[in-house]
Amino acid sequence: MGNHQNYQELVKKVNMYLDNELTKEAERDLLHEIQQNPVYLELLSKEKNFREFIRSKVQRRKVSPALINSIKEKIRISPFQS
Secondary structure, X not given: XXXXXXXXXXXXXXXXXXXXXXXXXXXXXXXXXXXXXXXXXXXXXXXXXHHHHHHHHOOOOOOOHHHHHHHHHHHHOOOOOO
16 A cells, blocks of 8 residues: 555656645755666656647637637626626
């Protein structure tokens, strides 16, 4: 059970690292851990590769200005107005 929790914590830290959400100290600690353990390095590498694959393969469709304006108008209208 402890190993599973440790792995989940590592995955969380790696994701936070790749999302630039770690403090400098936490980032430094994580990079030190990764350098000490090839399994951790492999996890980081796989996650980086996966994110790069998604970025390069997923195409985002453009949203029309009319749709954007429509959404903005609906947000401005409060349903609680009398």
